[in-house]
Amino acid sequence: MSSRVIRARMSALAGVATLAVVTATLTSAASPSAEADQQTEKRESVHWSYHGRTGPDRWATLSEDFAACGEGREQSPVDLPTDAAIGASSDAAITIDYRPVTADLVNNGHTVQANVSPGSRIVVDGTPYELQQFHFHLPSEHTEDGEHTAMEMHFVHADAAGDLAVVGVLMEREAGESAFTDLWPNLPTEEGGEAAIDEAFDLTEFLPEGRDQYRYDGSLTTPPCTEGVRWIVLDDPVSVTPGQVTAYRHIFHKSNRPTQPLNDRVLTFVED
Numbered sequence: 001m002s003s004r005v006i007r008a009r010m011s012a013l014a015g016v017a018t019l020a021v022v023t024a025t026l027t028s029a030a031s032p033s034a035e036a037d038q039q040t041e042k043r044e045s046v047h048w049s050y051h052g053r054t055g056p057d058r059w060a061t062l063s064e065d066f067a068a069c070g071e072g073r074e075q076s077p078v079d080l081p082t083d084a085a086i087g088a089s090s091d092a093a094i095t096i097d098y099r100p101v102t103a104d105l106v107n108n109g110h111t112v113q114a115n116v117s118p119g120s121r122i123v124v125d126g127t128p129y130e131l132q133q134f135h136f137h138l139p140s141e142h143t144e145d146g147e148h149t150a151m152e153m154h155f156v157h158a159d160a161a162g163d164l165a166v167v168g169v170l171m172e173r174e175a176g177e178s179a180f181t182d183l184w185p186n187l188p189t190e191e192g193g194e195a196a197i198d199e200a201f202d203l204t205e206f207l208p209e210g211r212d213q214y215r216y217d218g219s220l221t222t223p224p225c226t227e228g229v230r231w232i233v234l235d236d237p238v239s240v241t242p243g244q245v246t247a248y249r250h251i252f253h254k255s256n257r258p259t260q261p262l263n264d265r266v267l268t269f270v271e272d
């Protein structure tokens with residue numbers, strides 16, 4: 001049942017019933033199969049968010065499956081301190097080999113995610129990872145010397161074993177040219193909304209020209225916060241216009257997990 005229908009029923013009954021009674025009426029009126037569906041849905045997707053009682057500092061308490069969000073020692077995102085990163089030879093730079101892609105966009109309630117057609121990949125220390133999807137956060141999740149940029153883009157890749165490598169691109173608010181002009185009008189604004197981009201477009205336009213990169217071992221930045229993710233964050237940002245930032249903020253007001261302790265991990269800076 002949509003929340004719109006529930007709201008309509010509530011307002012229709014508002015004169016004669018309290019909220020609690022309305023809720024009970026709706027529950028008992030639901031068919032057994034609808035209730036079973038709701039229970040299945042609850043098991044499959046525990047509600048989490050970026051603020052309040054279901055926000056980042058509570059994720060670990062929302063489900064046993066989210067334990068890593070609280071106990072993990074190699075969590076993402078992290079701050080990228082320009083002075084403390086350990087320099088590495090350019091041999092350690094990843095190779096980015098993106099091809100023109102088509103994409104299916106979906107608003108999943110946390111981000112706008114673009115599931116892309118196959119054929120694009122990165123190579124990390126000799127291992128190829130195939131690009132699966134890209135998505136956005138506002139403001140940025142990674143910080144550089146404690147400073148956020150307006151947004152951050154994540155390109156999520158998987159190797160043959162299913163292990164993940166994510167390339168993070170910081171998006172700096174800047175008036176003028178933006179690579180996102182064609183994409184932005186397609187972003188689905190409603191949760192569950194979808195849009196298809198059937199004409200192949202060039203993903204490399206979303207990357208900065210400079211490929212200096214931070215590398216570290218981290219996690220998913222959303223529940224279940226699974227570790228074992230290889231992170232590559234490009235040092236140079238790309239531009240996003242103030243209007244595009246505002247438009248995205250109207251879809252998701254805030255969608256960044258706070259930075260996590262580096263603990264005993266090594267943060268490497270690779271000049272490409």
Ligand SMILES: [Zn+2]
Pocket residue numbers: 135136137154221
């Ligand atoms: Zn992300």
